[in-house]
Amino acid sequence: MDKFVIEGGERLKGTVRIGGSKNAVLPLLAATILQKGIYRIGNVPRLRDVETMIKLINILGGKTKWIEEHRLEVDTGQLENHVAPYEIVKEMRASVLVLGSLIGGLRRATVSYPGGCAIGERPIDLHLKGLSMLGCDVHIREGYVDVTAKHMKGARIIFDTVTVGGTENILMAAVLAPGETIIENAAREPEVIDLALMLKKMGARITGEGTEVIKIKGVDQLTPCDYEVIPDRIETGTFLAACGITRGSITIEKCNPSHIKAIIDKLRETGMEIIEEGETIKALMTKKKPTAVDITTMPYPGFPTDMQAQMMALMSISRGVSAIRETIFENRMMHAAELRRMGADLRVIGNTAIVKGAKMLSGAKVMATDLRASASLIIAGLAAYGTTEVSRIYHIDRGYESIEEKLRGLGAKIERSKEQG
Numbered sequence: 001m002d003k004f005v006i007e008g009g010e011r012l013k014g015t016v017r018i019g020g021s022k023n024a025v026l027p028l029l030a031a032t033i034l035q036k037g038i039y040r041i042g043n044v045p046r047l048r049d050v051e052t053m054i055k056l057i058n059i060l061g062g063k064t065k066w067i068e069e070h071r072l073e074v075d076t077g078q079l080e081n082h083v084a085p086y087e088i089v090k091e092m093r094a095s096v097l098v099l100g101s102l103i104g105g106l107r108r109a110t111v112s113y114p115g116g117c118a119i120g121e122r123p124i125d126l127h128l129k130g131l132s133m134l135g136c137d138v139h140i141r142e143g144y145v146d147v148t149a150k151h152m153k154g155a156r157i158i159f160d161t162v163t164v165g166g167t168e169n170i171l172m173a174a175v176l177a178p179g180e181t182i183i184e185n186a187a188r189e190p191e192v193i194d195l196a197l198m199l200k201k202m203g204a205r206i207t208g209e210g211t212e213v214i215k216i217k218g219v220d221q222l223t224p225c226d227y228e229v230i231p232d233r234i235e236t237g238t239f240l241a242a243c244g245i246t247r248g249s250i251t252i253e254k255c256n257p258s259h260i261k262a263i264i265d266k267l268r269e270t271g272m273e274i275i276e277e278g279e280t281i282k283a284l285m286t287k288k289k290p291t292a293v294d295i296t297t298m299p300y301p302g303f304p305t306d307m308q309a310q311m312m313a314l315m316s317i318s319r320g321v322s323a324i325r326e327t328i329f330e331n332r333m334m335h336a337a338e339l340r341r342m343g344a345d346l347r348v349i350g351n352t353a354i355v356k357g358a359k360m361l362s363g364a365k366v367m368a369t370d371l372r373a374s375a376s377l378i379i380a381g382l383a384a385y386g387t388t389e390v391s392r393i394y395h396i397d398r399g400y401e402s403i404e405e406k407l408r409g410l411g412a413k414i415e416r417s418k419e420q421g
Ligand code: UD1
Pocket: 022, 023, 024, 026, 094, 120, 121, 122, 123, 124, 125, 126, 127, 128, 161, 162, 163, 164, 165, 166, 191, 305, 306, 328, 329, 330
């Protein structure tokens, strides 16, 4: 198993380029199942989750080929299998995104029911309820969700909770369902918009993406297309937090500042200077210590839960006391205990962490528990005195492409090395 060894204390300086969005590309790849044919998807990040989705498409009968470093060709011409097996879904929960596209494309889906994960229970009841409302027969058998769709029809679906994956699955199932589907309380995340834009390029009739009400008029057929993935807003935010904690001065290229307004606003409150210029952000930490800010995670356009752990690292050396409240997932504070091992002064009460800015952090051996927790420990390590070793970094490879190389490019002292034993 690999680990990261970080020598803290270097101020980040220089330029970093952001890759394509993990959470956008996964549903876009799933969407290629909707209509048989050849798709070329550009700005695809080389991540373990992307490899898992590719493996799943191959198991279903699709063919995939990297035609450039970040451009993937997907051929779903022969895709006939409708079973997403346990072995894949247990690797990556987002595999469940093939539910909607298998229903749309093959009218049949058998997908292993995803279990809980480190950050919460994460049920898919709303996905299944939505599919039932579209006229699908949904059964749970032997750990699998088995869905048949003989008589699909448009429906009005009101989600109890804002769900990103649920909105994406219903969008994909509804584009080829006769009649009109209305999704209310829909997720407004940029990744949902990206999926809607690709589906529209394929000929789907969708309006309202990016608002709480999405309307879909079913069509008989779609056409395969080529598409470019949006930049990863969480990778962008992670580099901004790393810049803040090291009192750095960096330029971030190929990002979309309009997708991270809530993050930029919070970081400005901490004392960072952030200049947005088209696809570029210039960030500079002028203060010796960030000012403490309170954070509450919310669905988009609110502050993203996927940036909560990284902000906790930044707040651990702030001037003042910060309250960080997690409202999306019930168990997303596991990094708190690891940060404490590095000298962070924090208490978790229910879903809120009270973080008192410590004078400094000190390097320690810590363990990554999930993807964004890993990012937060790396950020803390960059500012800590001494050496930090972050183990179980396989989590980070799920969602960050060559994070250590990108950080080294900014002057950080970080190495990947093999763990003993
Ligand atoms: C997606 C993102 C993830 C991000 C999350 C919230 C991908 C691949 N992953 O996950 O990085 O942290 O959005 O922004 O895009 N819920 C239910 N029933 C359901 C569905 C969801 O109760 O049927 C609950 C979940 O348990 C959670 C909340 O709704 O508490 C939000 O989850 P959801 O938006 O669905 O997250 P994902 O799509 O799984």
